[in-house]
Amino acid sequence: MTEIKKELLYTGKAKNVYKIENDDEVLIKFRDDITALDGGKKDTLSKKGAYNALISAKFFKILEEEGILTQYVKLVNEDEMISKSLDMIPLEVICRNIATGSLLRKYPFHKNQELQPPVLQFDYKNDVYHDPMLNDSIIIALKIATEEQLAEIRRITLKINEILSNFLKERGLILVDFKIEFGFDKEGNIVLGDEISPDTTRLWDAETYENFDKDIFRKGEEGVVDAYHVVVNLVLTDEEKEKWNVEKLDL
Numbered sequence: 001m002t003e004i005k006k007e008l009l010y011t012g013k014a015k016n017v018y019k020i021e022n023d024d025e026v027l028i029k030f031r032d033d034i035t036a037l038d039g040g041k042k043d044t045l046s047k048k049g050a051y052n053a054l055i056s057a058k059f060f061k062i063l064e065e066e067g068i069l070t071q072y073v074k075l076v077n078e079d080e081m082i083s084k085s086l087d088m089i090p091l092e093v094i095c096r097n098i099a100t101g102s103l104l105r106k107y108p109f110h111k112n113q114e115l116q117p118p119v120l121q122f123d124y125k126n127d128v129y130h131d132p133m134l135n136d137s138i139i140i141a142l143k144i145a146t147e148e149q150l151a152e153i154r155r156i157t158l159k160i161n162e163i164l165s166n167f168l169k170e171r172g173l174i175l176v177d178f179k180i181e182f183g184f185d186k187e188g189n190i191v192l193g194d195e196i197s198p199d200t201t202r203l204w205d206a207e208t209y210e211n212f213d214k215d216i217f218r219k220g221e222e223g224v225v226d227a228y229h230v231v232v233n234l235v236l237t238d239e240e241k242e243k244w245n246v247e248k249l250d251l
Contacts, residue, residue: 051231052228053197057075089183
């Protein structure tokens with residue numbers, strides 16, 4: 001296990017962010033905490049943090065190979081990631097490929113309706129206001145982002161969706177929807193940050209539509225960590241599983 005000198009900067013619902021010796025980077029610790037329903041439902045699940053870190057790192061590396069700028073630098077432990085420091089944009093960017101969840105509760109879509117083109121949604125990342133949905137005019141009025149920056153965020157998000165949807169389809173999973181965040185690097189580039197994991201995505205079995213994501217926890221069902229373990233086994237190579245001592249499953 002690699003030990004790095006660090007100083008706590010921020011504690012989130014499921015991750016800690018630390019200052020480290022290199023001022024251009026931070027260390028992100030993925031904790032085993034899990035929350036849902038605007039923080040009203042909480043638990044701690046062994047290995048959940050490690051699985052999210054491993055999955056996020058894999059997705060970030062795939063996206064980097066396809067030309068997407070991410071804050072990912074490297075994994076130093078199974079649950080700790082070195083990332084570039086970003087000035088985060090207080091937006092949650094949601095991309096939906098299939099109608100489910102809150103989309104069905106708020107709008108007259110059919111259950112499991114395929115969305116072509118994908119639906120993009122912006123939410124204000126602010127606990128005080130309970131992450132309300134925003135339109136472009138409000139985003140610009142709040143000076144969260146400019147019209148040009150929003151267009152770039154949309155372009156990058158749709159490219160991420162295409163890359164990850166294809167990658168997961170080859171492994172028998174459907175990328176139903178996902179939430180991502182962006183920030184600005186020192187040069188002013190818009191860079192993908194935070195994480196992409198079963199905590200921030202909906203992943204379904206392509207044949208059965210079985211959940212392999214945090215919806216299991218939202219519904220109060222058992223087997224959350226087992227589902228995340230399946231995703232780790234599907235996305236990591238055998239060499240990566242061996243490096244991080246991930247138990248191999250016969251899938």
